[in-house]
Amino acid sequence: MRMTPQRQLVLDAVVALEHSTPEQVCRHVQRTTPTVNITTIYRTLDLLEQLGLVRHAHIGHGAPTYSAHDHEHVHLVCHQCSDVQEVPCELLDGLSGTLRDQYGFKLDASHVALSGTCRNCINGESK
Template sequence: MSDDLAARLREQGLRLTPQRELILRAVEDLGHATPDEVLAQVRSQVSSVNASTVYRTLEVLEELGLVRHTHLSDRAPTYHSNREHEHVHAVCRRCRAVTSYEPEVVAPVVERLAADGFAVDVGHLAIFGVCGDCAAKDVGSAT
């Protein structure tokens, strides 16, 4: 990925720094991660990286199309690599587990909105509810 990262940065007149490379690698390794989680991952390797560097770099990486974000909670955005296929996020309100689903799961909704001229950013879509494990615990505790 560093070759792709370096090429995209050069196109924008930017250079590949060790911090940018570490931050992108952290996002890829963590899967879905908030800036604070990325910072913790990066600091486990290089303690001198600060939060503002992580936030700025995540913005640059998103502008370059290498990462994207979605809101999986009411807190900070969650970032993931664009190397992953586009997916919809299902977030459990109880245990906070995030499950990825193929875009086809929401195809009827996307098609309906498209008929009205609205283009859905499926990769930014998060659906909140209760996962099967948490629902099963509720049933088990009610008996």
């Protein structure tokens, strides 16, 4: 599969934005190439994910969030304030081992978003 200029623009946008929805990627790409449309962005993101260059996670409601493949971590999403924290995937090693041993399931922890309530909201502190 060859890396076309449009594919490179989309990949560069994902890397530059770190966490981005397809719409954010589209706005970023359109700053330099206004003719690229959202359909092209979605198709390209899908292809780049199949090639293992990007990955997506569902962080809350709405569109998935894309990041570069080597940008791996678990997302902690607060229900109350919508804050998103990044924590190392290794924090889920125990669960990953249990899932593998008891269910034969291999967890991809870099693709995980956990929902709950952040420390600030639990303590009644505002950001």
